[in-house]
Amino acid sequence: MTREALAGPGHYLRAQIRWRWSEIAFWLATLLPFVLAPSYLILASQVAITALFALSLDLILGYAGIVSLGHAAYFGVGAYTAGLISTRGWGEPLAGLLAAGLAAGIFGYLTSFIVARFRHLALIMITLGIGLVLQEAANSASWLTGGFDGLQGIHTWPIFGRFQFDLYGYTAYGYSLAVLFIIFLIARRLIHSPFGLALRGIRENGVRMPAIGAPTYVHIRTVYTIAATIAGIAGALLAETTETVSLEALGFQRSADVLVMLILGGTGRLYGGLVGAAVYMVARDQFSGLNPQYWYFWIGLLLVAVVMLMPNGILGGLALLARRARAGS
Amino acid sequence: MPPVFGVLFDGLAYGMLLFLLSVGLSVTLGMMNFVNLAHCSFAMLGGYVAVTLTNSFGWPFFATLPVAFLAAAATSVLLERAFFRRFYNASDLEQCLLTIGIVFISIAAAAYIYGTVEQPLVLPAYLRASFNVAGLNFSAYRLFLIAVALAITIGLTLGIEATRFGAQVRAAVANQRMARGLGIDVDTLFAVTFALGSGLAGLGGALAIALVGLDPSFAFTYLIYVLIVVSVGGLGSIAGSFAAAMLLGVSDVAGKYYVPALGAFLIYLVMIVLLMWRPTGLFGRR
Numbered sequence: 349m350t351r352e353a354l355a356g357p358g359h360y361l362r363a364q365i366r367w368r369w370s371e372i373a374f375w376l377a378t379l380l381p382f383v384l385a386p387s388y389l390i391l392a393s394q395v396a397i398t399a400l401f402a403l404s405l406d407l408i409l410g411y412a413g414i415v416s417l418g419h420a421a422y423f424g425v426g427a428y429t430a431g432l433i434s435t436r437g438w439g440e441p442l443a444g445l446l447a448a449g450l451a452a453g454i455f456g457y458l459t460s461f462i463v464a465r466f467r468h469l470a471l472i473m474i475t476l477g478i479g480l481v482l483q484e485a486a487n488s489a490s491w492l493t494g495g496f497d498g499l500q501g502i503h504t505w506p507i508f509g510r511f512q513f514d515l516y517g518y519t520a521y522g523y524s525l526a527v528l529f530i531i532f533l534i535a536r537r538l539i540h541s542p543f544g545l546a547l548r549g550i551r552e553n554g555v556r557m558p559a560i561g562a563p564t565y566v567h568i569r570t571v572y573t574i575a576a577t578i579a580g581i582a583g584a585l586l587a588e589t590t591e592t593v594s595l596e597a598l599g600f601q602r603s604a605d606v607l608v609m610l611i612l613g614g615t616g617r618l619y620g621g622l623v624g625a626a627v628y629m630v631a632r633d634q635f636s637g638l639n640p641q642y643w644y645f646w647i648g649l650l651l652v653a654v655v656m657l658m659p660n661g662i663l664g665g666l667a668l669l670a671r672r673a674r675a676g677s
Numbered sequence: 678m679p680p681v682f683g684v685l686f687d688g689l690a691y692g693m694l695l696f697l698l699s700v701g702l703s704v705t706l707g708m709m710n711f712v713n714l715a716h717c718s719f720a721m722l723g724g725y726v727a728v729t730l731t732n733s734f735g736w737p738f739f740a741t742l743p744v745a746f747l748a749a750a751a752t753s754v755l756l757e758r759a760f761f762r763r764f765y766n767a768s769d770l771e772q773c774l775l776t777i778g779i780v781f782i783s784i785a786a787a788a789y790i791y792g793t794v795e796q797p798l799v800l801p802a803y804l805r806a807s808f809n810v811a812g813l814n815f816s817a818y819r820l821f822l823i824a825v826a827l828a829i830t831i832g833l834t835l836g837i838e839a840t841r842f843g844a845q846v847r848a849a850v851a852n853q854r855m856a857r858g859l860g861i862d863v864d865t866l867f868a869v870t871f872a873l874g875s876g877l878a879g880l881g882g883a884l885a886i887a888l889v890g891l892d893p894s895f896a897f898t899y900l901i902y903v904l905i906v907v908s909v910g911g912l913g914s915i916a917g918s919f920a921a922a923m924l925l926g927v928s929d930v931a932g933k934y935y936v937p938a939l940g941a942f943l944i945y946l947v948m949i950v951l952l953m954w955r956p957t958g959l960f961g962r963r
Contacts, residue, residue, distance in 0.1 A: 415769070415770070462949075462953065465953075466952070466953075466956050467956075468956075469907075469908050469912070470908065470952045470956035470957070470958075472908075473904060473905065473908040473909075473948065473952055474949055474952055474953070476901070476904070477945045477946075477948050477949040477952070478949070480901070480941070480945045481942060481945045481946060481949070484939070484941055484942040484945065485942070488938060488939065488942070600901065604777070607773070608773075608774060608777055611770045611771070611773065611774045612774065615770060641788060641789075641793075642785045642788060642789055643785075644781045644782070644784050644785035644788075645781065645782055645785030645786065645789070647778075647781050648777075648778040648779065648780070648781030648782035648783075648784075648785065649778070649782060650778070651774050651775070651777060651778030651781065652760070652775060652778035652779065652782070654774070655764075655771055655774045655775040655778065656760075656763075656775075659767070659771065660771075
């Protein structure tokens with residue numbers, strides 16, 4: 349890699365963006381639930397949606413170093429936008445996604461002016477505050493959001509007028525997975541662009557970047573808006589596939605959960621959020637099936653074990669093992 | 678009682694409670710930069726100790742308070758020695774993941790032992806009474822709470838300002854590496870401070886039951902409030918935590934009394950505005 353780095357930045361970026369066999373295997377494996385576990389397709393679609401949400405958080409946390417405890421705000425804006433359009437009589441799913449992405453993106457752009465100015469604890473608390481304020485607002489505006497009871501009467505039309513949403517989740521998983529894959533491709537391209545490199549520079553040293561002439565605030569605002577848009581699309585997916593939206597969509601719990609999943613998988617690795625979401629949600633499903641009341645205990649144990657045994661998350665731990673195996677052989 | 682004074686009095690009592698719950702986290706965060714999201718789990722532990730001793734063993738409420746303090750402090754030291762110590766140099770995110778894991782475990786453990794229902798706690802009659810002074814109605818328990826918290830604040834301030842131990846703590850908060858260079862044993866100092874802070878949280882947890890109730894979600898619900906107090910007050914500042922806790926307590930009670938439709942909206946907005954004005958908190962230096 350050092351040789352490639354010496355050959356110039358363009359060469360380095362091109363080497364980074366080449367597809368690896370492990371990546372192709374990963375995406376092929378996402379098709380397995382259709383064949384191996386058809387009864388878990390509903391769960392699989394939830395995992396895909398949460399993975400998309402975690403991916404959006406990874407863009408700002410893993411690459412630009414912005415820790416957010418209020419990211420569910422954008423997820424919620426997207427979910428409510430898609431849900432409201434559908435209850436007003438327009439249940440076309442793709443239009444819902446676009447509208448949700450747009451609404452969440454606009455909200456993200458507006459809040460990015462606040463977020464970009466802060467670091468450290470103040471940043472975490474301000475994002476937390478934005479999320480909580482929005483949650484309280486949605487709770488008060490029950491004429492619009494249905495308040496505590498949630499939004500009733502969402503009906504999603506078939507995709508392209510052909511693929512009806514079925515009870516087993518075939519369409520829901522296929523749809524969520526396709527959206528996840530397309531947005532992943534965009535995010536992957538973004539990360540391996542000069543813009544992505546600049547973001548990593550901001551994460552590593554936020555003071556030095558302006559000194560070499562990089563417009564730090566503009567970069568942070570841009571990536572924050574992009575991440576908010578993706579989070580909004582994830583929210584819309586949830587609203588469309590489950591046909592309900594509740595206050596839980598933009599609650600603190602969801603923000604905290606997605607942060608935990610991303611750290612669990614490994615930040616700044618693009619696949620970290622995907623792996624983390626899959627592990628966390630499958631574990632939660634299994635533990636709550638095993639023991640409906642105390643599954644929290646096992647999830648907690650899982651988190652502590654991962655932190656103790658695998659620094660930098662699951663993917664970080666796997667990368668370390670791979671390096672050791674290569675050095676040993 | 679005219680509502681203004683009533684709201685102010687209740688708000689101050691609530692603020693005192695928040696101060697007890699959060700002051701420990703503020704000092705340990707300021708000293709070691711260790712993000713301990715499990716701080717409220719220690720408070721919850723203190724609460725459950727007090728409930729168990731009062732209801733199952735018939736202890737007087739007062740006698741349970743020191744035990745709640747000691748139980749939380751001892752547990753925190755055990756955890757600190759076993760887990761937390763290894764993560765002082767790890768990233769914030771890993772510290773978050775570790776301590777969130779401990780929060781989950783503590784919530785499940787509390788639900789397993791005590792169930793998810795709110796714990797009943799019968800206060801002694803003299804604490805349930807209320808006085809009438811000059812037409813104003815004071816609840817004895819809230820007066821007691823304010824007195825305890827004030828005594829602790831004065832004790833803490835004196836301890837930090839006037840003792841050798843306090844000088845070492847201040848040195849370590851101001852510049853940990855320099856303090857080490859001067860020969861201060863920061864690790865031991867931190868362990869003691871950590872135990873003290875967690876003990877105070879345990880005491881706060883025991884005192885909180887009569888005011889806000891106790892169930893397993895306590896460790897999560899109050900985490901948000903404690904984080905707000907710590908960030909608004911400024912890391913490592915006792916005076917800052919006190920001011921922020923009072924501000925938060927009064928504005929929460931006032932908000933819920935005068936504009937109940939807005940709920941907790943007001944506090945969050947106050948927090949955002951204060952942090953935008955002073956990102957390091959009211960009394961923060963860094």
